[in-house]
Amino acid sequence: MAGTDRSRGDPGALAEGAPAIILVKPQLGENIGACARAMLNCALTEMRLVAPRDGWPNPDAVPPASGADLVLDRAKLFDRTEAAIADLTFVLATTARPRDMAKPVLTPVGAAAELRARTARGERTGILFGGERSGLDNEDVALADAVLTVPLNPAFSSLNLAQAVLLVGHGWFAQGDATAPWQLPIPEAERASQADLDNLMARLALYLDQDGFFASPEMRPVILRNIRTALLRAGLSRQEVQTFHGVFKSVTGARAAEKD
Amino acid sequence: MAGTDRSRGDPGALAEGAPAIILVKPQLGENIGACARAMLNCALTEMRLVAPRDGWPNPDAVPPASGADLVLDRAKLFDRTEAAIADLTFVLATTARPRDMAKPVLTPVGAAAELRARTARGERTGILFGGERSGLDNEDVALADAVLTVPLNPAFSSLNLAQAVLLVGHGWFAQGDATAPWQLPIPEAERASQADLDNLMARLALYLDQDGFFASPEMRPVILRNIRTALLRAGLSRQEVQTFHGVFKSVTGARAAEKD
Numbered sequence: 001m002a003g004t005d006r007s008r009g010d011p012g013a014l015a016e017g018a019p020a021i022i023l024v025k026p027q028l029g030e031n032i033g034a035c036a037r038a039m040l041n042c043a044l045t046e047m048r049l050v051a052p053r054d055g056w057p058n059p060d061a062v063p064p065a066s067g068a069d070l071v072l073d074r075a076k077l078f079d080r081t082e083a084a085i086a087d088l089t090f091v092l093a094t095t096a097r098p099r100d101m102a103k104p105v106l107t108p109v110g111a112a113a114e115l116r117a118r119t120a121r122g123e124r125t126g127i128l129f130g131g132e133r134s135g136l137d138n139e140d141v142a143l144a145d146a147v148l149t150v151p152l153n154p155a156f157s158s159l160n161l162a163q164a165v166l167l168v169g170h171g172w173f174a175q176g177d178a179t180a181p182w183q184l185p186i187p188e189a190e191r192a193s194q195a196d197l198d199n200l201m202a203r204l205a206l207y208l209d210q211d212g213f214f215a216s217p218e219m220r221p222v223i224l225r226n227i228r229t230a231l232l233r234a235g236l237s238r239q240e241v242q243t244f245h246g247v248f249k250s251v252t253g254a255r256a257a258e259k260d
Numbered sequence: 261m262a263g264t265d266r267s268r269g270d271p272g273a274l275a276e277g278a279p280a281i282i283l284v285k286p287q288l289g290e291n292i293g294a295c296a297r298a299m300l301n302c303a304l305t306e307m308r309l310v311a312p313r314d315g316w317p318n319p320d321a322v323p324p325a326s327g328a329d330l331v332l333d334r335a336k337l338f339d340r341t342e343a344a345i346a347d348l349t350f351v352l353a354t355t356a357r358p359r360d361m362a363k364p365v366l367t368p369v370g371a372a373a374e375l376r377a378r379t380a381r382g383e384r385t386g387i388l389f390g391g392e393r394s395g396l397d398n399e400d401v402a403l404a405d406a407v408l409t410v411p412l413n414p415a416f417s418s419l420n421l422a423q424a425v426l427l428v429g430h431g432w433f434a435q436g437d438a439t440a441p442w443q444l445p446i447p448e449a450e451r452a453s454q455a456d457l458d459n460l461m462a463r464l465a466l467y468l469d470q471d472g473f474f475a476s477p478e479m480r481p482v483i484l485r486n487i488r489t490a491l492l493r494a495g496l497s498r499q500e501v502q503t504f505h506g507v508f509k510s511v512t513g514a515r516a517a518e519k520d
Contacts, residue, residue, distance in 0.1 A: 066418065
């Protein structure tokens with residue numbers, strides 16, 4: 001695991017400047033552990049706990065963290081939300097339902113853009129999540145610069161704590177991720193050329209002619225054109241063209257044997 | 261809860277034409293239930309189960325579904341993956357790691373775009389998820405049109421089954437959701453005008469003059485300009501301007517009383 005690829009070797013390597021995840025009055029250690037796992041999935045490593053019901057550290061958090069121990073080990077404990085966000089200059093409060101406060105309301109995508117812009121300017125940011133039972137108090141929401149709400153099925157929008165952390169964290173992670181939304185199946189260098197396809201079609205036509213496949217000479221070019229169209233649409237690799245050469249040859253050999 | 265707002269009243273109302281979620285050889289009923297909850301959060305209601313280890317129906321699935329009973333009640337059982345996808349024309353296979361198959365690889369965003377385009381053309385689509393232990397077999401992946409992989413922290417990318425369903429489902433849901441990424445805190449009709457701010461600043465200047473606040477007359481316009489700049493940046497509502505009028509008046513009254 002030692003490595004030149006630092007991002008692969010160190011699970012926390014991507015987290016620099018990332019927002020702190022602040023769990024306010026979480027109840028079950030299991031849920032804190034599941035949050036740690038969701039955080040590290042999204043390269044978030046800074047967990048802050050405000051007055052967890054069962055104290056801290058809590059051994060119940062370890063199994064559901066599934067190896068995200070570094071998040072649990074580094075977690076900082078606070079007695080009040082104000083203390084947990086004292087060093088931050090931009091704080092979001094996650095809420096499932098609208099609160100009657102005149103604050104901007106961001107989606108995960110809007111939040112990610114704002115968090116990344118502020119991180120790039122050197123700001124320290126954080127995201128507040130309420131406890132399992134009823135979420136954040138209005139007093140906690142009042143501390144935040146803006147509200148973050150994940151749009152979901154309006155008739156069934158309740159998430160558990162770790163799922164909320166995962167969706168919000170993934171919004172943040174995805175905006176920094178350069179993976180192409182659609183990666184082509186065959187690298188350009190391995191794609192079959194038109195000449196490769198010409199050779200394959202020539203072999204196929206030869207076999208079909210030998211086999212007497214074309215009942216009507218008028219249909220011969222139409223059928224060959226349709227087959228070429230289908231193969232073109234598949235975007236074959238050179239390797240796949242070779243496989244088809246072998247298949248056509250083998251089937252023809254079998255047919256020839258049958259005729260004997 | 262009866263209503264004109266059908267999408268709010270019926271948790272499954274948004275799901276028409278949405279992709280089927282196909283769980284292949286899931287093990288724990290609890291995880292099937294958690295998947296049902298994640299599905300309904302994302303307005304996905306069609307669950308298909310291929311050879312669940314502990315049979316179906318499974319009462320263990322009910323509590324973690326947290327009320328997503330309609331997904332469990334409608335779930336269809338199959339003995340083989342081929343049978344579960346027989347009616348579909350576009351199938352994605354979720355995998356955490358690359359498989360050595362020449363298939364397109366999509367992110368949740370890329371997958372959502374493709375699924376929605378195909379749904380709009382009347383196609384029936386589905387997404388395969390493997391069991392908890394080792395994900396999809398290569399034989400199952402081979403059945404799919406394309407692979408779906410969620411980019412995550414490369415050093416810590418393992419998700420549990422319901423979290424994978426949630427991230428993939430949310431990618432699908434979010435692409436059909438019109439919520440603005442940044443909703444302004446004050447509706448346009450309630451925003452204070454420049455005239456409202458003029459009046460507030462005039463009252464403030466009057467009180468500060470009465471109070472002898474400005475030690476140097478040269479600084480008076482500078483300080484008033486800075487205060488106006490800060491209040492402007494807050495983008496006050498008319499209601500908030502009224503609140504500040506009351507605050508300034510009250511503080512001045514208190515000061516006047518102190519001087520008596």
